[in-house]
Amino acid sequence: MKWKNLFKVAFKSLLKARLRSLLTTLGIIIGVSAVIIMVAIGEGAQREIEKQINSLGSNLIVIFPGASRTGGVSRGAGSFNRFTMDDVKKIEEESLLIKAISPIIRSGGQVIGGGTNWNTAIYGVSPSYLEIRDWELEYGEIFTERDERARSKVCVLGSEVAKNLFPNQNPVGEMVRIVNTPFKVIGVLKEKGQTAMGASNDDLILAPASTVLYRLSGGRYIHFIYASAASIERIAEAQEELRQIMREAHRLNPGDDDDFTIRNQTEITEAASESSEVMTMLLGAVAAVSLIVGGIGIMNIMLVSVTERTREIGIRLSIGARGSDILIQFLLEAIVLSLLGGLLGILISIGTIYALNEYSTLAAELNLFVVAIAFVFSGFVGIFFGFYPARKASALNPIDALRYE
Amino acid sequence: MKKVIETIQLTKTFFLGDVKVHALRGINLTIYEGEFVAIMGSSGSGKSTLMNLLGCLDQPTSGEYYLNGVITSKMTKNEYANIRNQNIGFVFQGFNLLPRTSALENVELPLLYDRHGRVKNPIQQAKDALKKVGLADRMDHEPNQLSGGQQQRVAIARALVNSPSLILADEPTGNLDSVTSVDVFSLFQELNDNGITIVIVTHEREFAKYARRIVEVKDGLILDDYEVKNRLNAKEDMARLKHDESVVVVEEKS
Numbered sequence A: 001m002k003w004k005n006l007f008k009v010a011f012k013s014l015l016k017a018r019l020r021s022l023l024t025t026l027g028i029i030i031g032v033s034a035v036i037i038m039v040a041i042g043e044g045a046q047r048e049i050e051k052q053i054n055s056l057g058s059n060l061i062v063i064f065p066g067a068s069r070t071g072g073v074s075r076g077a078g079s080f081n082r083f084t085m086d087d088v089k090k091i092e093e094e095s096l097l098i099k100a101i102s103p104i105i106r107s108g109g110q111v112i113g114g115g116t117n118w119n120t121a122i123y124g125v126s127p128s129y130l131e132i133r134d135w136e137l138e139y140g141e142i143f144t145e146r147d148e149r150a151r152s153k154v155c156v157l158g159s160e161v162a163k164n165l166f167p168n169q170n171p172v173g174e175m176v177r178i179v180n181t182p183f184k185v186i187g188v189l190k191e192k193g194q195t196a197m198g199a200s201n202d203d204l205i206l207a208p209a210s211t212v213l214y215r216l217s218g219g220r221y222i223h224f225i226y227a228s229a230a231s232i233e234r235i236a237e238a239q240e241e242l243r244q245i246m247r248e249a250h251r252l253n254p255g256d257d258d259d260f261t262i263r264n265q266t267e268i269t270e271a272a273s274e275s276s277e278v279m280t281m282l283l284g285a286v287a288a289v290s291l292i293v294g295g296i297g298i299m300n301i302m303l304v305s306v307t308e309r310t311r312e313i314g315i316r317l318s319i320g321a322r323g324s325d326i327l328i329q330f331l332l333e334a335i336v337l338s339l340l341g342g343l344l345g346i347l348i349s350i351g352t353i354y355a356l357n358e359y360s361t362l363a364a365e366l367n368l369f370v371v372a373i374a375f376v377f378s379g380f381v382g383i384f385f386g387f388y389p390a391r392k393a394s395a396l397n398p399i400d401a402l403r404y405e
Numbered sequence B: 001m002k003k004v005i006e007t008i009q010l011t012k013t014f015f016l017g018d019v020k021v022h023a024l025r026g027i028n029l030t031i032y033e034g035e036f037v038a039i040m041g042s043s044g045s046g047k048s049t050l051m052n053l054l055g056c057l058d059q060p061t062s063g064e065y066y067l068n069g070v071i072t073s074k075m076t077k078n079e080y081a082n083i084r085n086q087n088i089g090f091v092f093q094g095f096n097l098l099p100r101t102s103a104l105e106n107v108e109l110p111l112l113y114d115r116h117g118r119v120k121n122p123i124q125q126a127k128d129a130l131k132k133v134g135l136a137d138r139m140d141h142e143p144n145q146l147s148g149g150q151q152q153r154v155a156i157a158r159a160l161v162n163s164p165s166l167i168l169a170d171e172p173t174g175n176l177d178s179v180t181s182v183d184v185f186s187l188f189q190e191l192n193d194n195g196i197t198i199v200i201v202t203h204e205r206e207f208a209k210y211a212r213r214i215v216e217v218k219d220g221l222i223l224d225d226y227e228v229k230n231r232l233n234a235k236e237d238m239a240r241l242k243h244d245e246s247v248v249v250v251e252e253k254s
């Protein structure tokens, strides 16, 4: 039989049982779209995380209190030395490979200004913080070393805070009360946009570290130290130098473990994207299982269909169809069904990914390679699960098939 | 004259578990080109089994079957399929049309399985076959939209479409009323008059008289084989039946 005719016969059979064809292929539709959408969401999240971490600035080195957590056991708070301004000063004085450094003191609370109030995070940082983070000012200026020394009550507003307290106006020169302490606004940060990790880089206030430390948080401790390496090539050396300075500052004996952790930007990116890669693979694997289940569904229906259509097979054989014609017809039906399912699944997933990006906060990234794999795989599902029923149909004896009731 | 069918000691035994059913026990039958043979016999005598062997739908247990002078017993399954497709048109008692498929597509079906490249325009060829059986105006109808007689005509058109040398029909009028049956026989007579060899199974003696020769089968053996004397003409019978019908109608009116 000519291929053209084989396709004709297979298509006609499928069209004759439209509803059944659609239901049969539903498993494949769901499987294929699940694989594509899951991987897209996983990769979207991965990309988002990478973007955010990259936005930290590539020379960035972060020092966290406490030993590295890779050992699995993290010691309870208080069992490690927290950072003080002395640590920061010592690094500033001794380091050769660091071009900028800033402590970070996190605080938060209610801010009143412009006749309204807003709850936000307040960060105590040094004037070089903007350089380290690669942030820019929309209005005004950042505080100076003098403000730092004088514990001046001045602050720089994040764009979101500015928008909420002083809509449609330049707040520079205005006064705000941060947890009942009056501060003068001297600058406003440029908008940096929403982040998927939750914390906004726009909904915050920056103030001199000493001011926050002594006037707001009332403590001695700082939470992190951010530093910027003088050059990206010597970032490892800079890390090592920082480590030695910190060990000295914390008076650790040669055998002692570090009571702090130093990470550079690349390491943070790698760790984060590694874990989201695992998530993507898991999502994809779960979805792939549903694709296989879809294939079993096709086999199921094809087997029923062979039994149901035994008479039809007998008729075809009696007028001169060969066993191979019947085999190919059933195989083609299975392949056409699953490829059609694959195609519909791809269309649905593209639509879903578009909708997710447009109307939800989830970022989904269409991976064309996965689309191709899913399509080819759905074809294989058709061949694999269609073969057994097709073989069964083709092995029938014409007279037995005709006699079948 | 050319032998279309020649069987030598053809037997067929079915095995039902331990039970052997000897459906055919040595059939010697020769049929020449242009013949119109009616096979008769009571139910269970082996008529269908014989027809299935002649139609290459089934293989004999022993014996030889020459079709157009070619021995079939050593053929492969695919060669069997080719013979069914090219040389034989088979008409069944139950029509065996594909459901939800138009008359035209049903008739076209054997042409789709043609692998000799003989078919240039399958649709036209199928239309011609349907015209021959008088169904030019029913091509788009599906089987369930046709009467029994019309369905059998579609089946005959399907048997004809590949211009086979032999048409085999196993009780083709078994499911039809007598008027329709005569109509179908008139079609077979017409085809036979055009040179096609026809073998037909029937258990109605009066229908057998439309054939030229009668073969009587009993218990898997040929009991009798003779020429039909006073052969009937189905077309004339048809005309008379129509006339009788109208007479009945006229009588009812008066």
Ligand SMILES: Nc1ncnc2c1ncn2[C@@H]1O[C@H](COP(=O)(O)OP(=O)(O)O)[C@@H](O)[C@H]1O
Pocket (backbone or CB within 6 Å): B014, B015, B016, B021, B022, B023, B041, B042, B043, B044, B045, B046, B047, B048, B049, B050
């Ligand atoms: N597939 C089969 N399996 C077992 N026995 C069969 C089969 N086909 C026919 N027979 C038996 O063979 C005998 C002849 O059957 P068949 O040729 O159908 O008779 P007919 O067509 O003359 O009525 C019967 O006894 C029938 O029961």
Ligand SMILES: [Mg+2]
Pocket (backbone or CB within 6 Å): B047, B048, B049
């Ligand atoms: Mg019978």
